[in-house]
Amino acid sequence: MKKILFCFYLLVCLPSSAQPSQTPADLDLTINYYNRVLTPEGLTRETRYQETVQRRANHIWQSRVLPPQLAHNGDAAHNSNENEHEHFNYIVLPRHIERTANGISVEHIDLSNRERIAIPATEYEQINFDGSWDNAFYIISPKDLALMQPSNRASSIKTARWFEREKNHIFQRVLWDDVLQIALIIESGDTENTFFRKTEVSATTQTSPAQPWLHLAGFANKEYSDFLD
Secondary structure, eight states: OHHHHHHHHHHHHSOGGGSOOSSOOOEEEEEEEEEEEEOTTSOEEEEEEEEEEEEOSSEEEEEEOOOGGGGGGGGGSEEEETTEEEEEOGGGSOEEEEEETTEEEEEEEETTTTEEEEEOGGGGGGGTOOSOHHHHHHSSOHHHHTTSEEOOOOOSSTTEEEEEEEETTEEEEEEEETTTTEEEEEEEEETTOSEEEEEEEEEESSOOSOOGGGSOTTOEEEEGGGGOO
16 A cells, blocks of 8 residues: 555656656766765865766666776776786776666676676675666656655756755755756755765767667676676
């Protein structure tokens, strides 16, 4: 009964234009991440990084954008020698998420060494993946958006509007684009200003014809466990 009431809540409380359409638009995205944390020692630590994402009906291809002076790291994302166990740095390897009839499959692609590293669900935490197709596809799950309230905050984008929630001094604010069906900005933090996170999404429907997941024929198939000590 609770499940039925929750589903009813999603349909009624989430405005119809904020509900996922049957065929969300294919998008090419540039995503900027910013994190700020105040440590117990009084230090303020900030991190920034950028990703590009290709969003298609059943595929998501994520790639970290590396500064030119570090771009070569992508060619040495994993290495080995006689005395060192082979390992890989998932952060600099493109991630391919595919939606299948049985759920999702996740793999990291080593283009330089022509390898596909399959990641089992039990190891998602090790690659900083929460296991949610919706969070990857929409940047925030529409189910989570349904639990938020419309905000009075003005939007400079005609097709987008703000939603927000706050509980136990923790807040979250989302700028949701009704047409593109994606979060354009996500802000979260605490009212004491000890941490703050911001995700900014630039989306274009002028998508690249490239579909890198179609060009993996001949790549060696490896398992995440192959790189464990």
